[in-house]
Amino acid sequence: MNTLSGTVFRKACGACVDCDVRTMAVCAALEENEIGALERIMTSRILKPDEMLVSEGDPLKRFYCLTAGVLRLSIALPDGRRQITGFLLPGDYLGLADDDFHSSSAEAIGDVRLCSFPAREMNSLMEQYPKLKDRLHGFTRAALRQARDNQMILGRLSPLEKLACFLLTLSTRSVEHKLAGNPLALPMSRTDIADYLGLTIETVSRSFTKLRNQGLIALPDPHLVELLDRGALEAVAGIDLH
Amino acid sequence: MNTLSGTVFRKACGACVDCDVRTMAVCAALEENEIGALERIMTSRILKPDEMLVSEGDPLKRFYCLTAGVLRLSIALPDGRRQITGFLLPGDYLGLADDDFHSSSAEAIGDVRLCSFPAREMNSLMEQYPKLKDRLHGFTRAALRQARDNQMILGRLSPLEKLACFLLTLSTRSVEHKLAGNPLALPMSRTDIADYLGLTIETVSRSFTKLRNQGLIALPDPHLVELLDRGALEAVAGIDLH
């Protein structure tokens, strides 16, 4: 079911220097001879599918760095409506937006592995290594740009445009995060995609079908998309994204 | 027409110590004896209604701090569709999301006055005063939380809920920014509100009328709302915000 499994646990718990996300995560701010400081406060953690890592409103005790798998960030309304504000890929950092409390929930999609840093120690490490803080600030700015792009997607695009946009940006991000970009894995469910794009699952499904019928994508199975015509997809998305 | 004019140019260009936004803007990070460093690199600027301050894609040359009036941040699609990603109030900072280029356009709504800081000098000042950098990072995190709340609003709320939510949060923010919170000034047009909430102006207008008919608000004129029943508005919004 989960197309990522198999790669997830390739490595038991190697040293930071050999880590899959060494070059793209927070830790890339530190040189080989400095990484020990981070490693010393770090603990590993594994999540099972749909396991909740943090819940909206929880006090912020730890920061996390995703090393394998995908997380969904979401906000919920009292009546059960849900908005997924983003998907975290390996190398992404959890806790960018928050001061003392988590403003979103974070749940595993499929199996997940992450590094966990106590907030206190991480904060003092950021004082010790300013470039660590700078890198995180840079991540926060990028997350803000992404959130604003999402506002455009949610507010002004049609369902078909939304889906095209979603597939293109996920593909691009996947490549940046060293995951396959073209036969593209979609570990999340249709419900997740709907809650991300502000649609119903039926509309998401119909949009997939439409893109498939137009020959722009192939769907070997619901969790794998092949982007057959990136140019045409970009035309459908009606927006050239980064 | 513009409910803000009259207060806008109260002060010609006083010293930072006496500034209206001294306690809430970036500059609050610095003590009285340090503020000179910021003042030295600062220049004042005034914008006329609808004047464009920066355009999407422009190289980032300067940061700005709004001292009077309101700015709209927006992203545009090639075909003219527009998404307003936020409104900046006095004390807010422009440039939080950006690295080398502006990711949104910024235009004045009514008359605007702002402080302008050359990016280069501002960056070196942030090195000199880490608490300045910390404050900006804090602003960025807050902006990210707000952008994610907006994703929820855009993706999952009905038009009536969107408008109620908009009025409540604008009222709260106005108070935080030392503006009137209850007869609430709406300097932006219905088109701006529509482009912020992902609606058409007709739907915005109908939603205003509905809230008025339900006795939740009064509209002495289109740019002034009185929140008659905050509790009921919160119930309509279906979301307790912050």
Next chain:
DNA sequence: CGAGTATTTGACGTATGTCAATCGGAGTGG
């Protein structure tokens, strides 16, 4: 192989967008 769940497809209703007309206030000129 069978049960349970996720996805897809279909039929239908409605909320919201579209198009068009009216209203109202601000600014201008007679």
Next chain:
DNA sequence: CCACTCCGATTGACATACGTCAAATACTCG
């Protein structure tokens, strides 16, 4: 001071894209 114009806001009539409800299909996992 009043009439006229202009532009933004409101209201109305109508259409349709998307949501809702329901059934069928396909996949996953035991």
